[in-house]
Amino acid sequence: MGGCSFPDCHNSSEKGFKMLRFFYSVEMRSKWTSACKISKLITENSRLCEGHFSKGLFDCDNHLYKLKKNVTPDILIPSPGKPFDVFETDDDNDNHYSVKSNRHKSRVS
Numbered sequence: 001m002g003g004c005s006f007p008d009c010h011n012s013s014e015k016g017f018k019m020l021r022f023f024y025s026v027e028m029r030s031k032w033t034s035a036c037k038i039s040k041l042i043t044e045n046s047r048l049c050e051g052h053f054s055k056g057l058f059d060c061d062n063h064l065y066k067l068k069k070n071v072t073p074d075i076l077i078p079s080p081g082k083p084f085d086v087f088e089t090d091d092d093n094d095n096h097y098s099v100k101s102n103r104h105k106s107r108v109s
């Protein structure tokens with residue numbers, strides 16, 4: 001669970017990536033799947049990692065990042081890096097992010 005639907009992309013929420021929900025509209029879903037060449041079935045639980053979206057595809061409002069309407073992923077390579085430095089998901093909406101000034105780093109040994 002939590003993995004990216006992009007073919008051969010191994011980014012996941014467990015690796016610190018924010019995962020973006022597919023748009024509800026069938027038209028946008030099909031644009032995303034064709035852009036990413038996704039052949040598997042897209043469900044409500046399908047996600048693309050943030051790495052496939054450049055910063056220009058987000059609206060930034062007072063440190064809240066929101067994916068613009070009707071945009072398609074534009075970084076079409078498997079397992080890209082994180083596009084932004086630090087941000088955090090607003091629990092109410094997976095596609096809203098807020099930048100955290102203090103990075104909470106948990107050390108894993």
Ligand SMILES: [Zn+2]
Nearest residue numbers: 004006009049
């Ligand atoms: Zn991905």
